[in-house]
Amino acid sequence: MELSGALSSYAQEELTPSIGTKFAGVQLTEILKDAAQLRDLAITVSRRGVVFFNNQELTVADHKSIAQALGSAVGKPQDSHLHRHVLLNGSGVTLQDIAEAVDDEVSVVSSTDRIRVMRNREHTKSLIPGSHGWHSDTFWEKIPSDYTVLHMLDVPEIGGDTLWASGYAVYEKLSPQWQRMLDGTTALCATKDYDHLRQLMRYDFGGGGRGSPENSGTKLEAIQPVIRTNPVTGWKSVFAAAHAIEHGYIIELTPYENNVVKEYLLKLITHNADLQVRHRWTKNDVAIWDNRSVFHRVNFDFEGYRRAHRVVSIGEKPFFSPNSLSRSDGLARRRAYELEQTTKNATHTEQKSDDSSKRKVETNVIQLPVQRARL
């Protein structure tokens, strides 16, 4: 999918070559009013993996609308909606921060809950290795998330940063031989994160669909493609890796091969700073990321209160298309198309112009923004 240019009047800064873009001087509530801007935002998130906005005034209703509208703008299935988290929901019987139970489709991500309920499990900063917990949201659902929209409301004085890693770039760290070996493979993805709490609280996860009719039941596992095609960019990304297969395995490989491959994919995510971006939060920041193509984790290195509202949109059933490209090949193809279009335009203009105006027009053609290339 191609950008229309509807967001080009807003300041944007690419934070690294491979992942992360920061917007400035715009409220998401403005973008929400404009269909073309929403669509361009979804495409930008999918291309850049994660985008950031500062100082956002966002009601819960706006927050939910943005999350649902982003996926819809780029064609998610009509029966995909917002995710109702199995525990972090508004029912009041689960983990929500005592101070608030906002909405069934809004998770309150709160350090209070982590300390209160998950004591000695995750909030023990010195015991958590940096390689632990890299995940995409709802990887364990049959129909997992496309976009997450996180609104940070309370931040500790220091610490609690979030890191994201590009799945597109992880794929490109593999040799062509390993890429071919993993293309088309599938993995059992499962989470054990909520099992002990479910049993402890005798809770059935609320039954019913969780953003899609296919997302139900108490068994939080799904078979997902190891290499996933992002339908918005057409690019290949490593998807079923890291935390998603910590308790699962790649189906087509032997147990011994799994040991090697699982460990290697995790290393590619955690050992390559060039495919990561890190955000230090300030109050009212919003981050939006594409769960199809990025992994993320939080640093549990803080002492103070940290609280955010998170809305997770459910997207399409994950798939792998053999015809999809790596990010670099996709970008190279787009550049070649743009160059071809520019040359065609210049030639056409030359034919129509007299000699005296030709040089001036050619200069203008080269400066034209080229937004409509195809992959």
Ligand SMILES: [Fe+2]
């Ligand atoms: Fe997450």
